[in-house]
Amino acid sequence: MPEKTASTLPTVSPLARVVGTLAVAAATLAAEYGSGVNLVLVNALGAQPGVTYLVPVALVAAGFLLGPAVWLFARFAQALPRAGSVYVWMTRTVGLRTGFAASALYVVGVVGSIGFQSYGFAVFLGSLLKAVGWTSGADLAQSPGGHIVLGAGLLLVFTLLQLGGIRSFGRVMAVMLAMVLGVVVLTVAVCLAGDPHAFAAHAATLLGHPVHRPADDTPSLSAFLGVLVLFIYSYGGVSAAPSLGGETRDGGTLARGLVRGWAVAIVLYGVVATSVFHAVPWYAVHPLAEAGHQDAASIPGIIAVLAPRAVTVVFDLFVVVVAGKTVAPLMVDCSRVMYAWSQDGLLPAACARTTRRQVPVVPVLVTAVLGLIFLVEEATAGFQIGIALRSVTFMLVIAVVGVGWLGLRLRPAALRPQWAQALVERRELLFAAPAAIVVSVIMIAKGFVQPDTPLLLQPAMQALATLVVAVVLWVTAKRRRAAISLVPEPADTSVAP
Template sequence: MGFMKKADFQLYQDADKHYEQVLGTRDFLALGVGTIISTSIFTLPGQVAAQFAGPGVVFSYLIAAVVAGFVAFAYAEMSTVMPLAGSAYSWISVLFGEGFGWIAGWALLAEYFIAVAFVGAGFSANFQQLLAPLGFHLPAVLANPFGTNGGVVDIISFLVILISALIVFRGASDAGKVSQVLVVLKVAAVIAFIIVGITAIHPSNYHPFIPPHNPKTGFGGFSGIWSGVSMIFLAYIGFDSIAANSAEAKNPKKTMPRGILGSLLIAVALFAAVTLVLVGMHRYSAYEGNAAPVGWALQQSGYSVLSEIVTIIALAGMFVALLGMVLAGSRLIYAFGRDGLLPKGLGKMNKKHLPANGVWALSIVAIIIGAFFPFAFLAQLISAGTLIAFMFVSLGIYSLRRREGKDLPKAAYKMPLYPVLPALGFIGSAFIFWDLDANAKIYAGLWFLVGLVIYFFYGRRNSKNLETEKSKENIEGVGTLN
C-alpha cells in the first residue's frame, strides 16, 4: 500500500466491532477531566509563574486553552463521523493516507509513553513528600530513577503504573467507574482550595500583573506568557484520550462532543481559578522550583490539614490521569497492530474483547521510561507529539467536509466557523511547537526518524491494508479472466 493510499473506513469500522459500547458521557467527562486536571494543575502553575510569567501565568493557561479549544472542535466532529480506535491515527489514515496516519499516530504514541511515565513520576514525588513528615523515607536506590540522586528504580512510579494497567486490563467500564469516583473527589479538592485560598489572598501580590520583560532571562511581558504556553500546553492533552476510546462509546454522535468539549470547559475554568488564587496567596517568586505549590501555599497560610487532604486527593487525581492515558494509549497500539504496522499480536483481543497486549506493551515501555529518565526531562517532551497530531487533525477537517455524507457518514456535530477555525487550530499548534525547548524538538525529530524507519522496513510491508488491496486486485483479475 502506498504512503498516500487512503485506508478504507469500513474496514476499520468492521475491525473495531469487537469493542463493547459501554462508555457514556459521564465516563468520558471523568476520563477527560481526570486526564487534564492532573499533574499539571498541582505542579505547573507556580513554576511557570516563577520562571516565565508572574501573575500573568493565567493568560498562559487561557491562550493554551484557546488553541486547544480550536482543535477540540475538530476532534469532536471527527469522532462523530469516525468513532474508531486510535483517534488521529485512524482518522488521518482514512483522510490523507496510511503513511500520514502513521506519522500522526507515532506522534501520539510518544505522547502516551512519556505522559504515563511523567504522571507516574509526579505521583511518586508527591507520595514521597506526603510520607516524609511521618518519618517514612525510601532508600535512594528505590526512590529515584536510574542515575538520579543514587537511584536505580522509582519503585512507587513502577507500582502505580502497574496498578493502573491492571484496572484498565479488567475493562474500560471498570476504569470509567473508578475515574468517576476519583474525579469527583479531585474537583471537590480543587474547589476547596479555591474557596479557602481566596481568604488568604494579598492583593499586592498581583502587582504588576504582567511584570516587565527581562531580555536576559526571558521572564515577563508577553514573551514570558508565551513561553509559559509552551510549557503548560501538555495540560490539555486529555481530550485526545477521549477520542481514542470512541469505538467504545455509547451513541458516539452525542457522547463524544459532550465529553470532549465539556471536559475542556471544566478544565479551563478550574485552571484559571487555581492559578489566580495561587499567585494571590504568595508572591510568584516564592514558587521557584516548587513541585507541589498548591499544598505548599495552603501549609504556609496556616491550613496544614487541608494541605494534606488536597495532596492526598491530588494523588488520586494523578491516578485517574494514568487510567485515562493507559486506556487511550493501549487503543492506539491496538490500532497499529490491527493494521499490521506493528506486530499483529498487539492488535489481538483477549477473551473479554479487550486489547490486553496493547495495555501491557504501553505500560511496560512507560515503566522503563519512568525508571530511567527524570521528571523534568519527561516534561519537556510531552507536548511535541501532541502538537503534531493536533496539526494533522486541524487540516484533516478540510478533507473530512468534502467526504461527509458520501463515502463517510454524515457528521452529527460540526465545528463552528468553518473554514476559519481549523486554520486557527493548525497555526496556533504550529506556533506553540516552534517555541518548544530545542531539546524537545531534537528528540521529537529522532523519534520520527525511528518511526519512519519502522514504517518503511516493517509496517508498509506488513500492512493489512496492503493485503486488502492485493485481495481486491486478485478478485478483479479473476473477474476479468472470467
C-alpha cells in the same frame, strides 16, 4: 486519498461499546487535572520567569486556544468514532504514511507524559508523608529510586485496572472526577484565606534571604508563549479521550463528553490558578525553583505552609490519588492507538486481539513497559521532557487533523468517503480547522527547542528518534504484508471495529 485494496486486514476482536458521556468527560478531565496543575502550574515560573504575574492568564488562554481544535475533534468524533480516533482520523484523510508518522510521535509524547505523571506521584506522596511527620519516608519516596519504585507500582495498578475491562475504567474515572472537585474546593478555600506574606516568609527561610518584587515586572511575550506550550500539556485530555471512540456508545456520546470535559477543565484551572497566586507572590517562585526547592512551589507545598496540619494531610491524601489517576486515561489512549495500528496491519495481528473482557491486552502491556522506560528517564534526566514533547506532539496531531478536514472539504463530493459527507458540510469548521492549524504551528515552533535542556533530551531530538523507530515499524509491516500502504475506508462506523 489512498485507493481501496482487496487485501484483507488482520482479524481483530471488537471492543465493548459501553462508555457513556460522563465517563468520557471524566476521562478528559482525568488526563488533565493531576500532576500537571499541581506541579507544573507554579513551576512554570521556574522555567519561564519572564511570564511574571500572567501565569493564571496563560493557563486559561491555553484552554481557549484549543477551542477550535476541540470543536474539530468533536465533529470528527461524531462522524468517525473509532478506537485510537486521532490516528484513524489522520490516516483516513491525509494517508496512512503521514498519519502513522504523526501518531507515532504522538504516542511517544503520551508515554513521556505517563512517565512524568508517574514521577509526580512520588512527589505528592512525599508531601503526604511529610505532613504526617515521616520525614525519612518522604525523603526516600522523593529519591530517584523512590520515584521509580512508586511510579512502577502506579503503572502496575492501572495496568490491572485496564485488564479488568473498560466498564470498570469508566466507573473509576467517575469517582476520580468527584475527588478532583474536592481538591479544587480545598485549594481555593485555603489559598483565598491565605496570607501572601506567610509564603514569602517561608520562601525567605528556605533561600536564606528575603524575596522582593522586581522593579520591572513587565511580562515577556516570548516567556508567555513558552508557558502556553507547557500549559497545552494540561489539556491533553482533549486528544486522549477520543481514543475511547471504539468503546463509547456512539459518536454523539464521545463528542459531548469531550467538549464538557474541556469546558470544565478551563473553569477549574482558572479558579485554581487565580486563588493560588492570590496566596503566593509570583516573584518568590523562580528563586525557589532555581535553588532546588521545586517541591515547596508545588500546590501541596503551598498548602502545607498556609493550612493547619490536619487540612494539609487531607489535601495531600486527595492529591496523591488525583495525581496518580492521571496515568489511567493516558495508558488507555496509548494502548488504543496501538490497537488501531494493528487493525491496519502496522503491528502484528496479536495486538488487535482482546480478552474475554474485550481488552487489547498486548497494547496495554506494551504501554506499561514504555511508560516505565520514560519514568526512569524522568527520574534521572528531568521531568520537562515529558511535558514539552507531549505538548508539541499534541499540537502536531491537531494540525494534521485540521489539514485532513480541509483536504476532505476540497475533494469532489463523489470522491469523499460516506462517513465524511456530513462532516465537510459543517460550516463552523471553515473557521475552526484553519484556526487550529495556525495555533498548532505557532506552538510547535515555540516548543520544539526547550531552553537550558541538553541536546539529546530536546523534544526535537526525541521526535527524530521516534521517526526512526516509526520507519523501522513501517518497513517491517510492509515486508509482512505487501499491500500495507493501501488501506480501505471503514465500511461501517456504527459498530466497534
